[in-house]
Amino acid sequence: MIGTLYFLALLGSTLAWGRVDVWSERASRNGTGDGGSCTCEAFLPSTTFPIKDLIVLEETAGELSHRLELEIVKLEEFEMKMTAYANRIAQLTVKVSLMEKNPDDYNDADLEEIKVEIKQVEALIEELQLSIKTSATVYESLRVQITAMVSTLDQLEKTYDKSLVLATRREYTEIQLQLEECEKRHQEIFNPNIGSCAHSCIIKVSKPIVIQLNTHLSSGYIYGGWGKDSKPIPERESMYWYSGYSSATMRDIRFYTDYKNLILRTPFMHHNLASGWTGTGNNFIIRENCLYYQINSPFGLAKLNFTTVRYESRVIAGASSSFSYSNSPNQNFDFSADETGLYVTYAKDETRGKMVIARINEASFGIEEEWLTSVYKPGVSNAFMVCGVFYAVKTVDIHTEAIFYMYDTKTKQESFGNVLFERFQDKYSNLDYNPKDQKLYMYNDGYYVSYHLWFNQTAPAIEQPAVEQNKITKDTNQ
Template identity: 70%
Template sequence: MISTLYFFALLSSAMAWGHVGLWKERSARNETEDGSGDRCACDAFLPGSTFPLRDLVVVEQTAVEIYHKLELELGKLENYETKLTEYSEKIIKLTVEVEKIEKNPDAYNEADKDEIKVKIKQVEALAKELQLSIRSSTTIFRSLRVQVTAMEETLTRLEKTYDKNVVLATRREYIKVQMQLEECERRHQELFNPNIGSCAHTGIIKVGKPVVSHLNAHLNAGYKFGGWGRDSKPVPDRESMYWYSGYTSSSIVDIRFYTNYNSLILRNHFQHHNLHSGWYGTGNNFIIRDNTLYYQINSPFGLAKLNFTTMRYESRVIAKASTRFSYANSPNQNFDFAADETGLWVTYATAESSGRMVIAKINEPSFGVEEEWQTSVFKPGVNNAFMVCGVLYAVRTVDIQTDEIFYKYDTRTRQESYISVPFVRFQEKYSNLDYNPTDQKLYMYNDGYYVNYHLWFNHTTKATVAPPYRRT
């Protein structure tokens, strides 16, 4: 028989960790061991193991340390911005002085030329110093990303095994750190990635690990259909804006806008538009471009756009496009909108093409098709596709954890090829995968979660910067 003191000690322990519900009365009547006497009996279902408080404390301490490091790195980034501005001004002035000397060398003596040489060497030294600082920050961000990932794994393990409410406070600290790290990485990339917006490469060579931001704004894993991301051609003052739309089916019923990444994570939207009667869409390969939603409609079957600045709605029908062919894992994805460095695109399949994907270039002002390209890839065998620098990339499943970019079609050269660029999925299925040229990332809506991937390109002097798209 359990002693009274020990019994209440166990009960107190269970209550402290939220396990009061694990205690239940065996009988509503008194009974003895032989069934006729006077004894109250209870069954006690105690946790199988002690809550690992040490793990939670370590995560909290790590969160504090990382947050302080990120505060320091943000300060460095601000300093980098100032230095970049100063160095740019010095380089411009030096360029002007050198041009003057080249045009009229006889007007300058050797002392003048030596002075210019000294200034050039000074700027070179400053540039090297800044380059070393940038590399140092990059190394720190990679290290912190590893720590943050480990924190996420620990918290997820604790939430699966123990009461989520116990872990909630630490989870908030983790989210705070994650947002700060994302902000640092974003600013670092925007400052020091000269290739953003450039097509001076020969294609994708690597996809980064999945960066999982959060469960959707509805906090509902049942919202498996939808999309999220950034505006591919943001209007002024909305460069940092994010958007999200999700639902339990492939219908598009509303959309939310967030001023920045922090607001997205905190689910604090500044605009919420319901696509009321007449504006409903379907499929999940919609995008936001120039503060305009481009998406698929079924009545009539075709393309639609809704400008959120003017609230003007337009639709177009592509007669050859078929409702029979969708992506492998998602229904009703007959039209797939995409945006890249060269403009706006849409892909679909036709009965005439026997289900093979067709690429179409969209004229944004007129919302008409400018030109089409026929590919040889069968759409129902593809999970999703996206455009980068006028090149279509198609994705398929490799195994339960891996997808791969397996096919590309270059609209400039009309050449297609099979490639293999694997990447890891966070969850089993995804309904939306789009490239954004403003940060060169892939945005995936993965079974209700916001996920993104960094892309690496094969930069080469043989490739040229893609000019604005021109019909040929």
């Protein structure tokens, strides 16, 4: 009887999530009298559904949702405080101006009162700055926790009945969307200069923000890219795109209406490239509903307009197929878009592998201008453009990248720096800047990863020992 009860208890804890394949009852008597034992043997499935883990996930989801609500309330408080502080600063400015114009109308007591008010405002602003930094840290913590939970759910979906985890996934999706909206509001309040080039350079890159594994649910899809349209057409402002492969050949691309559908892996369009128009390499981008990418036959640039479904190609005289980035093959052409337009970078045999920056005329798909840099392409892991400035990145160690080189196409001067940032995984195949949100988008060993950027907003252009580079000849194949 004792053995039977033990079996029923064991079975009750597992039967809801797994079936009992074989079981048998074996009774035996040992010794004399009525003494004996009853033993039940149950051969349970090798794996059972981890209901305890799911309960923990659900409880954590509730906790994260509550924490996020508190941060949203704080954002509203920040907005009210900033408005109040701005009004106080404006009033102080008027008082100081009057004192400067009519110094004889005021005494030392009046001056001391103004000094006290200024110090009070300074203290309030410092307190607000500290609160903002604290909230940013909380956002990062929430992001890390949510990413870990979504990864766990992905694994559960692949291993167990999806219907059992679908409700929890929906809950986490909603939390991710709330966090995305909260970060967007935070960025709008404290970084209102998106679209402006009134800064000198990048001074900091955030920690990697990991969205999730790609839509194929496979880390084997190490080649590809993801991001947003850098110049979206109307009603496509929230659109995301993704294209990923297990080789460096580009065959198709997926589009998602918004962040939610990207997370849910629900594209509204899956476009296969036409025969003869497959691409290669990974540094392709979407701009104004057009795909810009590299082709090998003929070796050059390709453009696909998704509005007209029209393909175009362009050969650049002298561009070489011998030079690629240090950690990814076949990336001979790298497309970039910023606040000033569309660019492509490459190397030539005549420049001995030094990178060339070229501005693309989007209407004619021709090359308008070219600039020669002094940076050797095989020594670069990737590159991007911001406000007409070319930024080259190199690998420092297994976890770290560094922005080490800049070339300003306006002044035709180059400079060197050392802005470090972390990778989520070992290698990445695509890194691009998007001027619509001032973020870097990285495709990192199959994962969607992004970074916030900080710019030197107040200092003038940094005067450094610079080498002026001559603009080189336009492409004759325009």
